[in-house]
Amino acid sequence: MSDEIEVFTDENWEEEVMGSDKPVLVDFWAEWCAPCKAMLPDLEATARHYAGRVRVGKLNVEGNDSVPFRYGITAMPTLILLKGGKVVDQRVGKMSREQLSKFLDPHLA
Template sequence: MAGVNTKDFTDAAFETDVLKSDVPVLVDFWAQWCGPCRQMTPTIDAVATEYDGRVKVGKLNVDEQGQTAMRYNIRSIPTLLLFKGGQVVEQRIGAMGKSDVQKMIDAHV
């Protein structure tokens, strides 16, 4: 389902893939049944391609990877968290346009 540059994050590899990353990481918390989440997919894929090499961009399915979703108190989806140096530096809840996602990332790249 994800684009070629969009990562698929898991509970098991979250620490390695996200928290210990040497570049900022944008995580889209989503679920298959969530309409606004599905609407965000082309935006997330486009951003993943545009920022390839500078930012990791990926999705975490809250139904399949609930441990990480609970850890970050994800109560509404879609939720975007931007991690830098293992810490959340930006958070947005709800569907948004590509320019809003870019603004979120650009402040930390």
């Protein structure tokens, strides 16, 4: 994983995500999820493009049960965008760079 992508866990969720002063894009993923792995380059490019405006991170659903349960995550990849600790948008499935931008841009105006 690159330096642009943060790693979120059950343990750091409250401080890193809920307490963030910037919007946070979270990719719920699993090691066995091929679409999750295929999406990583686009997620890294998105993190670079939105650096300073949006925090981008991943949460591995294996070994982190509490947060995925809280948000009803049942399929991977699932991406959620949080602002001020509240979910403002959510998508399930692999997304391209362009799709990620279309997902984020309306919430950053």
